[in-house]
Amino acid sequence: MPRRTLHERYARLHKLGMQAANQLQAFVSPEQERPLWQQLSEELGEATQDIAALLLSGTWRTPDEEVDRRIAQLLQGQHLGEFGVDPFGYAPESLRVMVPIMDFLLRVWFRAECFDLNRVPEGRVLLIANHSGQLPFDGMAIGSAMLLEHEPPRIARTMVEKFATALPGFGDLVYRCGSVTGLPDNCRRLLENDECVLVFPEGARGIAKPFRERYRMTAFGQGFMRLALETNTPIVPIAVVGAEEQTINLGNLELLARLLHFPSMPITPGMAFLGPLAMVPSPVKYRIYFGEPMTFEGDPNDDEAVIAPKVAAVKASIQTMMDRGLRERRGYFV
Amino acid sequence: MVRKQSLVVITGVGGRLGQLLARRLHRQEGVQVAGIDRRAFPRKPVDVEHLRIDLRRKGAEELFRTRQVDVIFHLGVMHDPRKDTREHHTWNIRGTQQILEFAHRYNVPKVVILSTGDVYGPAGDNPSFITEDAPLLGAQRFAALRDLIAVDMTAQSWFWKHPEIETVVLRPAHILGATHNAVSNYLRLPRVPVLMGFDPMLQVLHEEDAVAAVLAAATPGVRGVFNIVGPDALPLRKLIEVAGKETLELPHVLLPAVVNRLFQMRFAEFPAAELDYIRYAATMDGSRAREVLRFRHVYGVREAVAAALRRDIFDGSVEGGRKSPRLRTTRF
Numbered sequence: 001m002p003r004r005t006l007h008e009r010y011a012r013l014h015k016l017g018m019q020a021a022n023q024l025q026a027f028v029s030p031e032q033e034r035p036l037w038q039q040l041s042e043e044l045g046e047a048t049q050d051i052a053a054l055l056l057s058g059t060w061r062t063p064d065e066e067v068d069r070r071i072a073q074l075l076q077g078q079h080l081g082e083f084g085v086d087p088f089g090y091a092p093e094s095l096r097v098m099v100p101i102m103d104f105l106l107r108v109w110f111r112a113e114c115f116d117l118n119r120v121p122e123g124r125v126l127l128i129a130n131h132s133g134q135l136p137f138d139g140m141a142i143g144s145a146m147l148l149e150h151e152p153p154r155i156a157r158t159m160v161e162k163f164a165t166a167l168p169g170f171g172d173l174v175y176r177c178g179s180v181t182g183l184p185d186n187c188r189r190l191l192e193n194d195e196c197v198l199v200f201p202e203g204a205r206g207i208a209k210p211f212r213e214r215y216r217m218t219a220f221g222q223g224f225m226r227l228a229l230e231t232n233t234p235i236v237p238i239a240v241v242g243a244e245e246q247t248i249n250l251g252n253l254e255l256l257a258r259l260l261h262f263p264s265m266p267i268t269p270g271m272a273f274l275g276p277l278a279m280v281p282s283p284v285k286y287r288i289y290f291g292e293p294m295t296f297e298g299d300p301n302d303d304e305a306v307i308a309p310k311v312a313a314v315k316a317s318i319q320t321m322m323d324r325g326l327r328e329r330r331g332y333f334v
Numbered sequence: 335m336v337r338k339q340s341l342v343v344i345t346g347v348g349g350r351l352g353q354l355l356a357r358r359l360h361r362q363e364g365v366q367v368a369g370i371d372r373r374a375f376p377r378k379p380v381d382v383e384h385l386r387i388d389l390r391r392k393g394a395e396e397l398f399r400t401r402q403v404d405v406i407f408h409l410g411v412m413h414d415p416r417k418d419t420r421e422h423h424t425w426n427i428r429g430t431q432q433i434l435e436f437a438h439r440y441n442v443p444k445v446v447i448l449s450t451g452d453v454y455g456p457a458g459d460n461p462s463f464i465t466e467d468a469p470l471l472g473a474q475r476f477a478a479l480r481d482l483i484a485v486d487m488t489a490q491s492w493f494w495k496h497p498e499i500e501t502v503v504l505r506p507a508h509i510l511g512a513t514h515n516a517v518s519n520y521l522r523l524p525r526v527p528v529l530m531g532f533d534p535m536l537q538v539l540h541e542e543d544a545v546a547a548v549l550a551a552a553t554p555g556v557r558g559v560f561n562i563v564g565p566d567a568l569p570l571r572k573l574i575e576v577a578g579k580e581t582l583e584l585p586h587v588l589l590p591a592v593v594n595r596l597f598q599m600r601f602a603e604f605p606a607a608e609l610d611y612i613r614y615a616a617t618m619d620g621s622r623a624r625e626v627l628r629f630r631h632v633y634g635v636r637e638a639v640a641a642a643l644r645r646d647i648f649d650g651s652v653e654g655g656r657k658s659p660r661l662r663t664t665r666f
Binding site for chain 2: 081082083085087088089091162163165166167168169170171172175176180181183185186189
C-alpha cells in the first residue's frame with residue numbers, strides 16, 4: 001500500500017464524508033434538491049464573513065456620545081433614590097458596562113433585524129413575546145433593541161423566572177439592568193409607574209422546549225392579560241424568529257434538573273465534548289417583529305374562560321408574525 | 335387607696351432603643367416613665383422608674399395593679415441566635431403573652447409592640463415591596479426567627495380578641511445605631527463579607543427614626559400592623575461603600591456548610607441561615623406607616639451608618655448635632 005500524503009488522506013476522508021452525508025440526506029428528505037448540510041455550511045460561511053466584516057469595520061459599536069445621550073434620556077423619567085438605584089434594584093448607570101455586550105449580541109452575533117420597532121407606544125406598555133432558545137438571549141435582544149435602537153430609548157423591565165434569582169449574577173447585574181423578579185405585584189407597580197415591561201407568558205415551558213417542537217408555542221399564562229386589564233395597559237405582541245435554532249435541545253434531563261433546582265436541563269449535541277460551552281448559542285440570525293399595539297377591556301378578575309380568548313388573540317398575532325418571519329427568511333444563519 | 339398615677343411602661347428599657355425611647359418620653363412628652371428590664375439602665379434619668387425584674391415573674395404585675403398605665407411599649411423582644419433557644423423562646427413568647435394579659439386585665443388602652451421586618455425573611459421570590467399582609471416566612475430557613483414570628487402573630491391575634499385595646503405592631507427595617515443588632519455588628523466588621531454575584535437591596539433605619547416611629551404609633555386611634563421604612567433601599571455593596579469598608583468576597587456554594595460548622599464550634603459569630611440576608615432582598619412597602627402614622631424618617635443612609643460605626647462614644651447626636659441635646663450614654 002503506497003504511502004499517502006496528508007492532503008490525499010484528507011481528500012479521501014472528505015470524499016467518504018460527502019458520500020455518507022449525501023446518503024443521509026437522501027434518507028432524511030429525498031425531495032429536497034440542495035442537501036441540508038450544504039445549505040448550512042454555505043449559510044455559516046456567509047454568516048462568518050458577515051460577522052468578520054462587521055467586527056473589522058467597527059460600525060457595530062454604539063458611539064460613546066450616543067450611549068451618553070441614551071442613558072441621560074433614561075435617567076430623566078426615572079424615580080431613583082439617593083444612590084441612583086430604583087426600589088427594584090435598577091441603576092441606569094450600570095447599563096454603561098453592558099452596552100458593548102448588548103451591541104455585540106444584537107448587531108454582530110445575532111445580526112438582529114427589527115421590524116416595526118416604532119410600534120412600541122410611549123408610556124406604560126406590556127411587551128409580550130414568544131420564548132425560545134434554552135437561554136434567554138431573546139429577552140436580551142429585545143431589551144437591547146429597546147435601549148439602543150428605539151427612539152426614545154426605553155428600558156425593558158424583564159420579568160425573570162423566580163428560580164433564576166438564586167443564581168449568582170442575578171443578585172447584582174441582572175437587577176441593576178432593569179430586570180425584576182417575575183411576580184404580579186412587581187409587574188403591577190412597574191406598569192403603574194408607566195414603565196415598559198417585557199413578559200414571556202410561556203415562561204420556562206417555552207424556552208426549554210426540544211428542537212422538534214420549534215416554532216410551536218406552548219400554552220400562555222393568563223397573568224399578563226389580567227394585569228393589562230387591571231392597569232389599562234396596551235400590549236405589543238412580539239415574535240422572535242431565529243432564536244429557536246441557536247441551541248439544539250434533544251431532550252431534557254429532568255432528574256438532574258430537579259436535583260439542581262433548575263426548571264430544565266437540556267441535552268445538546270455538543271455537550272459530550274464541549275460540556276457547558278455547548279450552551280453558547282450558534283450565530284443564528286434574529287428577526288424580531290413588533291406587532292400593532294392591542295388594547296383590551298374587561299374585568300381583570302373574570303373567569304379563565306373569559307380571559308382565554310383575549311390571550312388567544314395576542315398569541316394569534318404573534319403566530320401571524322412568526323409565520324411571516326419563517327416565510328421571509330432565507331436560512332437559519334443569514 | 336393610693337391615687338392611681340398615669341404612666342407609660344417600656345419593656346426592655348435597658349436596650350438601646352428602650353433607653354432612647356425612655357429619654358425622649360421623659361424629656362419631650364413630660365410623662366411618667368416606668369421601665370421593666372433585668373438589664374441595667376446606665377445613667378438613667380432620675381425620675382424614670384426602673385424595675386429590674388423578669389417580666390415573666392409575679393413582681394411585674396404589681397406595677398399594673400397599683401397604677402393606671404396609659405401605654406405599653408413592648409420592646410423587650412430578644413433576638414440573639416447565640417442565646418439558649420429555650421430561654422430565648424419562652425422569654426419572647428411568654429413575655430409578650432404576659433404583657434398583653436396585663437393590658438387586658440388592667441385596662442391599658444394602648445399596646446405598641448416592636449416586632450421586626452425580619453419576619454418576612456429574605457428570599458429570591460420576594461416582591462420588591464412587601465406589604466403588611468404578606469405571609470411571615472422569615473423562619474423558613476432561619477429557625478431562630480420562629481419565636482419572633484410567634485410574637486408578631488400573638489400580637490395580631492389581640493386585634494380581634496380584644497378590640498377595645500389599640501394594639502400596634504411595628505415591623506421596622508434594619509435598625510442601625512449604637513445597638514448590638516446583626517446589621518450594625520455586620521457593618522462594624524473590619525472587612526465585610528459579601529457573596530460573589532449577589533447584591534441585594536437593603537433598607538436601613540436610623541435608631542432615632544425607629545424610636546420616632548414607636549412614638550408615632552402611640553397616637554390615639556391608631557391600630558394595626560405597620561412596616562417602618564426609612565430612606566430609599568440601596569444595594570448591599572453601596573451600603574458597605576458608605577460605611578467606608580472593604581468587602582470580603584465569598585463564594586456562596588460551600589459557605590453555608592463551613593459557616594455552620596464554625597458556628598457550632600463557636601468560631602463564627604452567626605449561623606449560616608443569616609447568609610440569606612446578604613444574598614436575597616426583603617424590602618418592604620412603608621406607605622401604610624407614611625399615610626396612617628404620618629411617619630417620616632429624618633435621618634438618611636449616611637447618618638444611619640455613621641450612627642452604627644460610632645458606638646463607643648455615642649452622645650445622642652449625629653454629626654451636625656441635629657435636634658438632640660448632648661446626653662452621654664454609656665457604651666454597651
